[in-house]
Amino acid sequence: MLQGSDLFAMEGGTSTKIALPATDQSAQPTTLARGADGSVYLAGPGLGVWRYDGAGESWQSLNNTLPDLGVTAMAAHATQPGTLYAYLGKDGMFRSRNGGAEWVKVDSGPQEPVQTFLHSDMPGSMESGWLFAGTTRGVARSMDCFCFWGDAGDLRGMVSAIDYDPAAPENVYAVIEGQLHHSADGGEVWTGLKVPQPVTALAFSPSQGLVVGTANGNLLARGAADEWAPVHE
Structure with a gap:
């Protein structure tokens, strides 16, 4: 989990802090994604996209073919380990099918700027899944064929975080002004x-x-009875 400018790995009710990649001080990590193979990716403005090597406890830059480092949000495909998505504001949305070695622009993205987004294997897509984007207006949704971006319900406001339950993909969670939806x-x-x-x-x-x-x-952490318990470091 990316909490502010700190990154934590969670396992068995405990969390461990992970050192961030050594980059320019102005680079700001804002988004974290986990690939279908368990790979961890970090991105943000001035940072671009990086992949974490857990065995070597090191980071690898995946920015060679991105137009710049202005990545404001990224996501990893729910079932395809090598497929990644990165959003670069006015430059639009880019996809890599080979783990970040090569990026290709695939879409302009929703009408409103994307703050955070995810890929889900929720059923019903004409391709391989769905993209949910937290924007400055609410949540936008598109099949990953990039056929059409539309509103996901009537939730309104600037979305600062979004995630879904991999075991039950219809369950999506979004945060607006500190409120969990x-x-x-x-x-x-x-x-x-x-x-x-x-x-x-x-x-x-x-x-x-x-x-x-x-x-x-x-x-x-949310319990079965909707109570919240601390995850210990």
Whole structure:
């Protein structure tokens, strides 16, 4: 989970801080994605896209064929390990099918600027899945054939984080102004969820399920009865 400018790995109810890539001080990590093979990717303005090598505890730059380093959001394909997506504002949306070795522009993206987005293998796509984009207006949704971007329900506001449940892809979560929202039907209808503190980040852990980062630096995991318990460092 990316919590502010800190990166944490979560396992078995505990979290471990991971050192970020050594880059220019002005580079700002803003988005984190996990590939279908477990690879971890980090991106942000001035940073571009990087992949983490857990064995060597090092980072590899994947920026050789991107037009610039102005990546504001990225996502990894839910089932295809080598397929990645990066959003570069006015430059549009780029896709790599070979793990970031080569990037190709595939779309301009939604009408509103994308703050964060994800790829989901939710059923119903004419291609291999769906892209959900958290924008300055709400949540936009498109099949990954990039056929059409439309509103995912009537949730409105600037989305700062978005994620989904890999075990139940119709369940999508989005954060607007610290408030956590949940859709159980792929973005058609949204309801607010109560969290003890304002939410700043989202992640799904194989052992913990939904985990949120909060404004005061806590990591909280959602229990079966909708209670929230701390994830210990």
